[in-house]
Amino acid sequence: MGAGFGLSTVQRIVRGHGGGIVLDNVQGEGAVFHIHLPVREVSGSEAVPEVAAVALRSSRSGVRVLIVEDDLTVRELMKRALKGDGHAVAVVGTASDALRAFDGARPPFDVVVIDVVLPDRSGPVLARALRRRLPSVAIVDASGYGEHIGEDREPGLFLSKPFTPVELGEAIQRALAQGIPREPVREADRA
Numbered sequence: 600m601g602a603g604f605g606l607s608t609v610q611r612i613v614r615g616h617g618g619g620i621v622l623d624n625v626q627g628e629g630a631v632f633h634i635h636l637p638v639r640e641v642s643g644s645e646a647v648p649e650v651a652a653v654a655l656r657s658s659r660s661g662v663r664v665l666i667v668e669d670d671l672t673v674r675e676l677m678k679r680a681l682k683g684d685g686h687a688v689a690v691v692g693t694a695s696d697a698l699r700a701f702d703g704a705r706p707p708f709d710v711v712v713i714d715v716v717l718p719d720r721s722g723p724v725l726a727r728a729l730r731r732r733l734p735s736v737a738i739v740d741a742s743g744y745g746e747h748i749g750e751d752r753e754p755g756l757f758l759s760k761p762f763t764p765v766e767l768g769e770a771i772q773r774a775l776a777q778g779i780p781r782e783p784v785r786e787a788d789r790a
Contacts, residue, residue, distance in 0.1 A: 659685030
């Protein structure tokens with residue numbers, strides 16, 4: 600059986616979005632959790648990922664991070680944590696959006712945090728495509744399925760979900776500090 604999120608993680612996610620959790624517990628029948636989240640409309644600028652060069656230059660740390668995560672809640676929590684650390688952060692939900700954001704970012708990203716399982720391409724394939732564009736970019740793989748998911752994942756920094764904001768910040772620092780392995784381009788990645 601896999602590791603679940605846990606109630607404390609769910610509570611942090613819900614509270615982080617301005618919501619709350621109500622527990623109904625009936626003796627002998629079990630418990631029901633009601634999650635209440637505020638409604639917000641998505642503007643046109645949020646619907647399409649745009650990376651403004653001005654926003655990427657305006658970080659206290661000088662570090663520019665791209666988060667590639669298909670779960671909106673996880674993506675927003677990661678963004679908030681890294682901005683709190685003083686990093687400039689852009690977030691996208693698909694590999695295709697990540698490639699567009701990466702290609703359009705000036706100056707380029709220093710670190711990319713990639714969910715290993717994405718809806719349109721695997722994280723490892725995306726990582727190799729990004730490294731072909733910029734060999735020095737630091738990559739952090741993240742997954743809730745365990746480190747062994749995706750046999751095509753390159754050796755390197757792995758962050759197991761769920762993780763804390765401190766663990767995420769430490770992973771960013773380790774990724775920046777370690778050397779970038781250079782592997783030959785695999786034939787399967789040329790497409």
